[in-house]
Amino acid sequence: MATTDVTPRESSGGVGQKRIVNDMSIQVATVNGSGSQSSNTVLLRSIFQMGVPVSGKNMFPSNIAGLPTWYTIRANKNGYIGRKKEIDFLVAMNPETAVEDTMSLAPGASVLYDEPLALHKLRDDLLFYAVPYDKLVAAVCPEAKLRKLVKNMVYVGVVAQLLAVDMGEVEKAIRKQFAKKVKAANLNLAAAQAGFDYAKASLKKLGVFYIERMDKTAGKIIIDGNSAAALGCMFAGCTVVTWYPITPSSSLVETMIEYMKEYRIGPDGKATFAIVQAEDELAAIGMVIGAGWAGARSMTATAGPGISLMSEFAGLAYYVEVPGVIWDIQRVGPSTGLPTRTSQGDILSTAVLSHGDTKHIMLIPCSVEECFTMAPEAFNLAEQFQTLVFVMSDLDLGMNNWMSDPFEYPTTPINRGKVLGKEDLDRLGGFARYKDVDGDGIGYRTLPGTIHPAAAYFARGSGHNERAQYSERADDFENNMERLNRKFETARSFVPRPEITKGKDAKIGIIGYGTSHWGITESRDQLRDEYKVETDYLRLRAYPFTREVHEFIEQHERIYVVEQNRDAQMLSLLKLDLKPELIGRLRSIAHITGLPLDARSITDELTSMEGK
Amino acid sequence: MVTTPVEPGAAAPAPKTNRIGLTVMDYKGGKTTLCAGCGHNAISERIIESMYEMGVQPELLIKPSGIGCSSKTPAYFMSRSHSFNAVHGRMPSVATGALLANHKLICIGVSGDGDTASIGIGQFIHLMRRNLPIIYIIEDNGVYGLTKGQFSATADLGSKLKSGVVNDLPPIDTCALAIQLGATLVGRSFSGDKRQLSAMLKAAIAHKGTVMLDVVSPCVTFNDHEGSTKSYKYVKEHEETLQDISFVPHFEEIAVEYDPGTTVEVTMHDGSHLHLRKLEEDYDPTDKIRAITRLTEAHDKGEVLTGVFYVNPEAPNFIDMLNVVDEPLATLPDSMTRPGKEVLDAVMEELR
Numbered sequence: 001m002a003t004t005d006v007t008p009r010e011s012s013g014g015v016g017q018k019r020i021v022n023d024m025s026i027q028v029a030t031v032n033g034s035g036s037q038s039s040n041t042v043l044l045r046s047i048f049q050m051g052v053p054v055s056g057k058n059m060f061p062s063n064i065a066g067l068p069t070w071y072t073i074r075a076n077k078n079g080y081i082g083r084k085k086e087i088d089f090l091v092a093m094n095p096e097t098a099v100e101d102t103m104s105l106a107p108g109a110s111v112l113y114d115e116p117l118a119l120h121k122l123r124d125d126l127l128f129y130a131v132p133y134d135k136l137v138a139a140v141c142p143e144a145k146l147r148k149l150v151k152n153m154v155y156v157g158v159v160a161q162l163l164a165v166d167m168g169e170v171e172k173a174i175r176k177q178f179a180k181k182v183k184a185a186n187l188n189l190a191a192a193q194a195g196f197d198y199a200k201a202s203l204k205k206l207g208v209f210y211i212e213r214m215d216k217t218a219g220k221i222i223i224d225g226n227s228a229a230a231l232g233c234m235f236a237g238c239t240v241v242t243w244y245p246i247t248p249s250s251s252l253v254e255t256m257i258e259y260m261k262e263y264r265i266g267p268d269g270k271a272t273f274a275i276v277q278a279e280d281e282l283a284a285i286g287m288v289i290g291a292g293w294a295g296a297r298s299m300t301a302t303a304g305p306g307i308s309l310m311s312e313f314a315g316l317a318y319y320v321e322v323p324g325v326i327w328d329i330q331r332v333g334p335s336t337g338l339p340t341r342t343s344q345g346d347i348l349s350t351a352v353l354s355h356g357d358t359k360h361i362m363l364i365p366c367s368v369e370e371c372f373t374m375a376p377e378a379f380n381l382a383e384q385f386q387t388l389v390f391v392m393s394d395l396d397l398g399m400n401n402w403m404s405d406p407f408e409y410p411t412t413p414i415n416r417g418k419v420l421g422k423e424d425l426d427r428l429g430g431f432a433r434y435k436d437v438d439g440d441g442i443g444y445r446t447l448p449g450t451i452h453p454a455a456a457y458f459a460r461g462s463g464h465n466e467r468a469q470y471s472e473r474a475d476d477f478e479n480n481m482e483r484l485n486r487k488f489e490t491a492r493s494f495v496p497r498p499e500i501t502k503g504k505d506a507k508i509g510i511i512g513y514g515t516s517h518w519g520i521t522e523s524r525d526q527l528r529d530e531y532k533v534e535t536d537y538l539r540l541r542a543y544p545f546t547r548e549v550h551e552f553i554e555q556h557e558r559i560y561v562v563e564q565n566r567d568a569q570m571l572s573l574l575k576l577d578l579k580p581e582l583i584g585r586l587r588s589i590a591h592i593t594g595l596p597l598d599a600r601s602i603t604d605e606l607t608s609m610e611g612k
Numbered sequence: 613m614v615t616t617p618v619e620p621g622a623a624a625p626a627p628k629t630n631r632i633g634l635t636v637m638d639y640k641g642g643k644t645t646l647c648a649g650c651g652h653n654a655i656s657e658r659i660i661e662s663m664y665e666m667g668v669q670p671e672l673l674i675k676p677s678g679i680g681c682s683s684k685t686p687a688y689f690m691s692r693s694h695s696f697n698a699v700h701g702r703m704p705s706v707a708t709g710a711l712l713a714n715h716k717l718i719c720i721g722v723s724g725d726g727d728t729a730s731i732g733i734g735q736f737i738h739l740m741r742r743n744l745p746i747i748y749i750i751e752d753n754g755v756y757g758l759t760k761g762q763f764s765a766t767a768d769l770g771s772k773l774k775s776g777v778v779n780d781l782p783p784i785d786t787c788a789l790a791i792q793l794g795a796t797l798v799g800r801s802f803s804g805d806k807r808q809l810s811a812m813l814k815a816a817i818a819h820k821g822t823v824m825l826d827v828v829s830p831c832v833t834f835n836d837h838e839g840s841t842k843s844y845k846y847v848k849e850h851e852e853t854l855q856d857i858s859f860v861p862h863f864e865e866i867a868v869e870y871d872p873g874t875t876v877e878v879t880m881h882d883g884s885h886l887h888l889r890k891l892e893e894d895y896d897p898t899d900k901i902r903a904i905t906r907l908t909e910a911h912d913k914g915e916v917l918t919g920v921f922y923v924n925p926e927a928p929n930f931i932d933m934l935n936v937v938d939e940p941l942a943t944l945p946d947s948m949t950r951p952g953k954e955v956l957d958a959v960m961e962e963l964r
Contacts, residue, residue, distance in 0.1 A: 221963035231959060237949035239941035240712045259959075263951045270937040272948050274712040279738040283705040286698070286735070290676070290709025293696055294717070295942030297949070298709065316699050406960040409953040414946045447942060448694035449714050451671045453638075458687060460697035470687065 022052045022077035024088040024209040026159065029101045030152060031094050033065025038177055038188070039152035040071040041401070045173035046156075046165050047075050048222060048403060051214040055081035056401045057596060062247070062339045068097045075211060078525075081402065082518030083596040088209055089163075091155050092119060093133075102126070110207045112158060127206040129199075131158055136198055140190040150191040157195025162203065163211045167196055221406050225397035226301075228368040229327060230256035231407065232375025233299060234264060237414050238325070240298035241275040242287035247339050248395040249301040249329040281306035285313040288324040292317070293459060295419070295447035297379050301327035304346050305336070307353065307390075314388055315354025316461045318484070321434070321443070323382035323417070325375075327391045329398040332594045341594030342395035344514055348569035350390050351543055357481060359488050361495060362390045362543040365397065366517035370541070372407045376414070377496060383417035385442060385491055394564070396515045396596040418444045422452045430454040433468040434480060441487030488544060495542035498549055503534035508610070509556035511549075513540040513570060515596060516562050522599035523606070530603070531612050540570065545577050553582050560606055562589045564597050631667035639664045641689035651803030651829030652682055652751045656689040658806065659720065662813035663690060673718045674710055678703040678732060681758050682724030682751035682829075701732025704739035707746055708930075714940035715931045718817070719745070725752040729765035729784045736786070740793035740822055742930040747816040747823045748795075750786055751803070753831035754842040761834035766826075772839025786826050788907045791900055791922045796821035796929075798903070799920040802847055803829035808918060811857040815920065821929045828916060847916055854906070854919025855895065897923045 026043070030036035037058070044056040054075045061067035074084050086106050092098040092113040099122065102111055107125040120128040136154050137147045153174075160170050170192050178185035229252050233241075241260075243253040257275055264272045278284040284300045291298035302310070307328055317324060330346050332338035352358055361381055363374045374391055382389040420431055425446070431454070434443045443466075446455045457468040465476040503524070512520040517539055527533040538552045553559055553574075561571040568588035575583050589605050591597050627635040639660045644653050663673065670692035677683035679700035686695040698706045707721045728736050728750050739748065754767040763771075766786065767779045790798045797819045801809040809827065816823040830844045837843060841850075896902060903921040910917035937944070 219964070221960055223963050231956075235950055235956065237944075237946060239944060239949060240709065242709065242712075263955050264949070266937060266948075268937075269935070271935055272937055272941065272944055274934045274936055274941060276708070276712065276934075278705065279734060282702060283708075283735055283738065286702045286705025287709035287712065289698075290696070290706035290711075291713040291942075292709070293706070294674070294710040294713035295940070296709075296713030298713065312699050313702070320696075406963075407956065409956050410950070414950065446694075447714075448674045448710065449672060449717055449940065449942075451669065453671075453692055455671055456692050456694045458695045458697065460695070461699060462697065 018208060019210050020208045021210045021212050022075055022214060024163075025072055025074040025084040025086065026089040026091065027087040027101070028071045028073070028091040028155070029094045029097050030069055030071070031065075031096070032060055032063060032067055032069040034093075034152060035149040036069065036071065036093065036152045039156050040073065042153070042170060042173040042177050042188075042192070043156045043159060043165075044073050044401060045176065045222065046160065046169040047073070047211055048217050048220075049169040049172060050166060050211060051217050052077065052211060053079045053081060053216050054403060057083055057396065058400055059595065060340050068094050077214060077216070079216065080518070080522040080599070082522055083598045085598040085600045089159070089207070091159065092117065093152060093155065110162075110209070112155060112162070129158070129162065129203050129206070131155070131195070131198065136194045137191060140194045141187060146187065150188055153188045153191035154195035157192035157197070158199040158203070160192070161196045161199035162205060162207070163209055165211050166213075167193070170196075217403060219406065220403045222401050222403050223368050224251070224399055224401050225365070225368050225371040225393055226252035226329065226399060227255045228371035228404075228407070229301075229375055229391070229393065229398070230259055232372040233325075233379075234259050235410055236297065236376035236379040238297045238299050238379060239273050240288070240291035240296040241273065241300065242278050242284045242291075242298070243275075243300050244278050244281045244284045244302065244306065246281070246303045246306050248331055248399045249303050249306070249327060251399065252301040252327055252329065281309040282313065285310040285324075285326070288326070289313055289317050289322045292322045292324040292382070293320070294449070297325075297383070298323075299325040299327065299379075301329065303329050303331045303339075304333040307346055307350055311354050314360065315356060315358050317388045318354065318358045318360065319356075319461055320459045321386040321445070322388075322459070323386050324388045325378045325382050325391065326388055327393060330392060330394040332592065338594045340395070342515070342564065342596055343592055343594065344392070344394060344516065344564040345566075345569070345592065347392065347563070347565065348567070348572055350392065351573055359544070360388055360390055361385065361491055362392050363496060364392045364513045364541055364543075366514050366539060368397070368402045368404045369407060371397065373410070374496065376410045376412060380412065380415040381491070381494060384415055384494065385487060386417060386445060387487075392514065394515055418442055420444050420446050420450075420455075422450055422455070425450070425452040425454050432466040433457040434464065434483070435466040436483050436486065440490045441483050441485070442490065492544045492546055495544065495546065497546050498541055498552070499539040500548065500552065501537045501539075503528065503536050506534040506536040507557050508533065508535045509552055509559040510535050510537045510562060511540060511552070511559055511570070511574070512537070512562040514564075516564055519597040519599045519602050520562055523602035526599055526603040527606065531607055533607070533610065533612065543573065545574065549574070550578070553578065553585060557585065558587060559585050560587050560589050560609070562597070562602055564592055565590055566592045630664050632669060634664070634667075634670070636660065636664045638670060638692060639690050641691050642687050644685075644688040646681060646684065646688075647833050649832045650681070651753065651827075651831070652685050653688065654803040654806075655749070655751055655809070655827055655829060656685050658809045658813055660689050662810050662817060666814055666817045668718060668817060672716065673720065674707075675720050675722060676703050676707045676710065677722040678724070678727035679758075680724040680727045680756070681831075682722055683727055685751065686722055701727050701730070702735055703727070704732070704735040704748075708739065708742070708744055711744060711746065711931065712934075713942040715745075715936065716940055720747045720749065723748065723750050725750060725754055725764040725766040725786075726756045729786055733765070733784070737789070737793055740790045740795045740824065743794055743796055743821045743927055744930040745820050745822070747813075747819075747825065750824075750826045751829045752786070752826050752842070753829050753835050754783075754840070755831050755835040757831050757834055768841035771841040774834060774837055776839075778839075785907055785911065787824065787921055788904050790822075790824035791903050794822070794927075795824040795922075796924040796927045797823040797920065798922045799824075800826045800828065800916070800918050802851060802916070802918060803827055804844065804848075805918070808853065808857060812920060815857070819925065821925070821927055850915050852910065852915045852917050854917055854921065857920060897921065
């Protein structure tokens, strides 16, 4: 049996070199629809169960079956769970991409390949392991039609043996993955074991990478951002969900349906929610607004193309002042763009979505935990401010698995905002819907169905006065728009504050948001350790910008705004908000490749701009 | 033409009240700003009358609308009801959301021919197939009034604009479409036909499913001229009534004289009855295919067929299908919408 036909160069990291423990990235190249997702999850969980911080990122095509897909698992003892640019260990299962995947590796990397691909002939500066998958699978899986599905599990066993991942943990992960399907679990376990046994008997360990037990994942959970958001929305008391399927947001609502069916149906079998698949995003947002107007906690989830379609309705909700929550799981635009790749490309357009002068509250989660906690915050803000609240997640956060501390039960009470009931109307005699009674720009509203002769008001997208009556008067229009502005200013003090992390006597500031956080965190350590550059870091969590953002910019000579789009969208929004003399301090590090932003790209660009 | 009811004089005797003790004045709206003589105002009148006579609690009614002359009319009837003048062609989704939030509400959605058959055709179609409990009224004049007289998609082939432009595209028959898609009470009337429209509206109020009423309503400014097929003159000359309709709400114990051989009785969900007086012996309002055939034949003959074409009070409506709790979702207490800590703990345990 072949192990490797090539003797690796000593310099490329072979035998005798220093062991690298719990710090590597493994890329699995497969064909989508081949069942590789289960294998990848099992490998991820096995490492996680050994106490090693780990993250998994799926780079998949906009296709159901037959196109290349890559899954990158990063294990890192320091807890860096952003994407790592370099691949240390390639599992080449896809003949179509195997050559290119192999050629793009840095010297010293390992390649695990299907024997017939003969990848070892391509380069002599890599470490090759050949595995006769078909032979191994045939031995453990008598049913020919199932072989394709368990073939990928063989690599899990091989990798486990080569990297010293405990097979006991692999078995535990397989049992969890297949839960009640005992037969499938047994079959997959046999495949993994066959891979492990083969590697033990026939492959000679060449690389320097090892997984060793540590204790950094104790008590932690693994979940994707969309599932976390779904849970958050359920605990936020959401009652109406309307949606139109679009990648990468669909799984948010689909998971929510599962959770709601399990936990929000009473003993009489009746639901405390309504979830409706609409005919398009126009209808989805229309239903959210109708429901919000009638008093429900309503939401939808979508992505860029859906946001564009919702534009007209967003203006209506802003002007009529109707609450609603919209999850934007951002993907790469413009147009259809790269529907299965990540971006932060909807920031600028969403902030001012719709025609005329509009402004919207945006919350920006960076972690699965924030997907959970920002859900009740979003609903509270929406009802408190009687407006749409956009939660700007992205594909990387929404669809990938992340480890996290378990979520804490929400302690903030549900806040339904300024709603007048029958008793209030009895006491007051009447009300003016758009009058700024409290000086915060927020009027009082009534809900349809409130039995009182003075309860009704006329909600309209056309010009209106304080009493919600049709008006084309210049003063009515201006007063109303000024009040709406006042309301938005009030929101500055209520939206989530940024998170600020200080360096040592840093002159340089970094502003980032969302999933860019993970690359930034790692990059700051690289800047400090490799370049002696200290940085302070402010992570934005909401728009409008709070006081702290202005102060942070005032305190630093140069501020790098890091984001995942081409046109420096958040930087542009900051410019609109800043004193003119501060605008010159902002510099942009904007990347958009469709892949999650990695630390090295930030470090390289920042040091180059700093003249290092 | 009538517009909105006027305040009764100080010396007037105690006003008549309906079954919930309200006078017709409790159903009035603001002063209309539509053109004098606009058919839409007559429709508003009929809505006021029928809501009053049926004893609908005004605060339980919502009246969403789209954009256009027709969609302005909710301002001219029932000021004690919440209105939502939304965006062009998208009233169905707003209405749907509101009813999801509170299924106790009664919904009358007002649209026009442009708002429904052009920009709003997508949402119209999906509303019809859901059989959401809503009264959907198209105030249909075959013309864009608010933008000063362009053709809509319900304008008849060969009809002429004031400017002389002839319509060379066939009309969309919203009634035929509604029947085919799943609406469960579908009819057409004429804004000037008080008796028929009132009876139809009362039947609509009693129905628990999607009611689609296409009410031909001539535009006095842009479409009431010789070349138009939706002018008063044209409709009066070409109207063919399918049946006489009498409607008996279940709370009024009135014995209606009717000849069993010439009427079809439809029992509505609330227990009331809709009687359709058949002009043809064989007309059966529960027969979808027959209804569509009659509509097609009428088009071919250039006639405006009016009446209730199709009724199915038995079909499950959208709210039934959702199987939600009896209380409105909008106002459920937190204890019913935020599961306890033990639920989160259990979910977290599964994710470890």
